[in-house]
Structures are given as structure tokens and as C-alpha cells.
Amino acid sequence: MLGDDFLHERQLAILNMVANSPKINVSSLSKELGVSQVTIRQDLRTLENNGMLKRFHGGAMPVSDDDMMKRLSFNFEVKTAIAQEAASLVNNGETVLIESGSTNVLLAVELAKKSNITIITNSAFISRYISGMNNVKIILLGGDYQHESEVLVGPLTRKCLKEFHVDKVFIGVDGFSPNTGFTCVNLMRAEVAHAMAEQADKVIIVTDSSKFNMLGVASQLQAEDVDMVITDTNISAKDLDILKSFDIEVRSV
Known part of the structure; x- marks a missing residue:
């Protein structure tokens, strides 16, 4: 289940950035959104657990070429x-x-x-x-x-x-x-x-x-x-x- 912080603009921004990039790394997300890499990793873990994206070492990518995410x-x-x-x-x-x-x-x-x-x-x-x-x-x-x-x-x-x-x-x-x-x-x-x-x-x-x-x-x-x-x-x-x-x-x- 997603926590209340899912509705913060940060999580929506992460999904938007991941959907527009074949692969994006944690450091880029951290710099763009102005939060720590630890926070970004926590967000990515939560979003992956709910099927919104797929993590790889050091970053994230779209879970698929899903029509809705595009x-x-x-x-x-x-x-x-x-x-x-x-x-x-x-x-x-x-x-x-x-x-x-x-x-x-x-x-x-x-x-x-x-x-x-x-x-x-x-x-x-x-x-x-x-x-x-x-x-x-x-x-x-x-x-x-x-x-x-x-x-x-x-x-x-x-x-x-x-x-x-x-x-x-x-x-x-x-x-x-x-x-x-x-x-x-x-x-x-x-x-x-x-x-x-x-x-x-x-x-x-x-x-x-x-x-x-x-x-x-x-x-x-x-x-x-x-x-x-x-x-x-x-x-x-x-x-x-x-x-x-x-x-x-x-x-x-």
C-alpha cells in the first residue's frame, strides 16, 4: 500500500521523469528534485513495490511501454x-x-x-x-x-x-x-x-x-x-x- 507521502509532488515528478526517460539515475533525480539520494531510493522502492516503475542499480526505468504511463x-x-x-x-x-x-x-x-x-x-x-x-x-x-x-x-x-x-x-x-x-x-x-x-x-x-x-x-x-x-x-x-x-x-x- 502506498503511504500518504505518495501524493506529494515529488513522487508524481519521479513518475513523470521516469516515464520520459529509458533510464534515469538516482543522482539525477536527487539533483533535479532537491532531496537526498536516500530519499529518492526510498521513493523508488515504494513505487516499484506498487508496480509503477522498475529499479536497477543506481536508478530506475519504466516498468514497461505501458500506454497509461506514457x-x-x-x-x-x-x-x-x-x-x-x-x-x-x-x-x-x-x-x-x-x-x-x-x-x-x-x-x-x-x-x-x-x-x-x-x-x-x-x-x-x-x-x-x-x-x-x-x-x-x-x-x-x-x-x-x-x-x-x-x-x-x-x-x-x-x-x-x-x-x-x-x-x-x-x-x-x-x-x-x-x-x-x-x-x-x-x-x-x-x-x-x-x-x-x-x-x-x-x-x-x-x-x-x-x-x-x-x-x-x-x-x-x-x-x-x-x-x-x-x-x-x-x-x-x-x-x-x-x-x-x-x-x-x-x-x-
């Missing part, structure tokens, strides 16, 4: 700002649905800093990532396990979702267009995202602005089904106007 490191600071804005919408004691995706991983980290939060998710990665935080309850939905992204999908996942109703759901996307709405690269994950939206009063998309230049193969949600989009300030004026034309509240950070 996406987590891309636009890391932007995604963190988006996650913090999304977390500000959630009150202590609230239960929320969180779909898979790199920004949602960071959202879960922010929510775990609050008091008495319950997170319902189909992401085994998220569940594992914040497993050591005692002030957050995690409900992991059942279903068919997709190894690369560590998510659960399929009919059983959708059936489990019908047992819950929440005020807010947070969904990540892979693309958007006015005609197709919000899209995903995986059909089964798109189906789960749609099922989650049906069980929430407020549907919130969390995504960096790069996704507005992309298009996934599977439709997740029509624009009319979305209440809010939280993104970064690099979103184009055109995309901003399109979202607002669908009465979507947009928060850019």
Missing part, C-alpha cells in the same frame, strides 16, 4: 491543472464516477486529498495508483479486463453501473468534432463512458486541448449530453465557440 507523462503540468480545477467541483463526503484516462488519474490523486470521498471507477490503474490513501473509498467496477490500459469494460461493467447514481461523472476523451461529438479510440471503453453518463446528473469532460484536433473511432457522447468541459487555455476560439453553441460550460485553466 499518456500520464504527456502534458503533465497541463493535465494536473485540469485535474485540480475538476477536483474543486467536488465536496467532501461526495461520491463521484471517474472513467479511465490519464487526466482522470491525476483527478483521483487530487480527490484523495479531500475528506471522505468515494470514487466509483472502471480503472484498475486509478484504484492501484491511490490505494494507500485512507481518506478515500474506491469502488472498482467488475467486467472484462483490458491489460494495456488496465480498465474494465463490457456488459458486466455496464450492469454494475446501474446500481449507482451520482451527481457528477468525469470522463476523458480522445477526440471531438461537432458532428460526432466526443470520441474514443476503443469501442468498449466508449460504451462504458456512455453508461456512466447515464448514471450522473452532471457530465463533465476533462481533457487537454490537443484532443480537439483529433477524432476517435468510437462515439462516447454527443455534445448535447455534456454539461461542462474542463480544458486548458490553448483551446482555439473556434472550438470554444462550438462547445458554447451546445450550451456546454467551458472552464479553461
Whole structure:
């Protein structure tokens, strides 16, 4: 189990640096983060024990070419700002649905800093990532396990979702267009995202602005089904106007 210090910026920074480097040594991490090599070794040991990275003598490397770790490191600071804005919408004691995706991983980290939060998710990665935080309850939905992204999908996942109703759901996307709405690269994950939206009063998309230049193969949600989009300030004026034309509240950070 990860300790409370897992949520310090240092551990997140280590994961980000390791994900962006084939191999990185302890001395480099120590110098970059301004802490002792002993502290770095302790962090690396904890992260390795939880499957986040692999240690070697004098350093660390990514545990694999895992898709989630790569996406987590891309636009890391932007995604963190988006996650913090999304977390500000959630009150202590609230239960929320969180779909898979790199920004949602960071959202879960922010929510775990609050008091008495319950997170319902189909992401085994998220569940594992914040497993050591005692002030957050995690409900992991059942279903068919997709190894690369560590998510659960399929009919059983959708059936489990019908047992819950929440005020807010947070969904990540892979693309958007006015005609197709919000899209995903995986059909089964798109189906789960749609099922989650049906069980929430407020549907919130969390995504960096790069996704507005992309298009996934599977439709997740029509624009009319979305209440809010939280993104970064690099979103184009055109995309901003399109979202607002669908009465979507947009928060850019």
C-alpha cells in the first residue's frame, strides 16, 4: 500500500521523469528534485513495490511501454491543472464516477486529498495508483479486463453501473468534432463512458486541448449530453465557440 507521502509532488515528478526517460539515475533525480539520494531510493522502492516503475542499480526505468504511463507523462503540468480545477467541483463526503484516462488519474490523486470521498471507477490503474490513501473509498467496477490500459469494460461493467447514481461523472476523451461529438479510440471503453453518463446528473469532460484536433473511432457522447468541459487555455476560439453553441460550460485553466 502506498503511504500518504505518495501524493506529494515529488513522487508524481519521479513518475513523470521516469516515464520520459529509458533510464534515469538516482543522482539525477536527487539533483533535479532537491532531496537526498536516500530519499529518492526510498521513493523508488515504494513505487516499484506498487508496480509503477522498475529499479536497477543506481536508478530506475519504466516498468514497461505501458500506454497509461506514457499518456500520464504527456502534458503533465497541463493535465494536473485540469485535474485540480475538476477536483474543486467536488465536496467532501461526495461520491463521484471517474472513467479511465490519464487526466482522470491525476483527478483521483487530487480527490484523495479531500475528506471522505468515494470514487466509483472502471480503472484498475486509478484504484492501484491511490490505494494507500485512507481518506478515500474506491469502488472498482467488475467486467472484462483490458491489460494495456488496465480498465474494465463490457456488459458486466455496464450492469454494475446501474446500481449507482451520482451527481457528477468525469470522463476523458480522445477526440471531438461537432458532428460526432466526443470520441474514443476503443469501442468498449466508449460504451462504458456512455453508461456512466447515464448514471450522473452532471457530465463533465476533462481533457487537454490537443484532443480537439483529433477524432476517435468510437462515439462516447454527443455534445448535447455534456454539461461542462474542463480544458486548458490553448483551446482555439473556434472550438470554444462550438462547445458554447451546445450550451456546454467551458472552464479553461
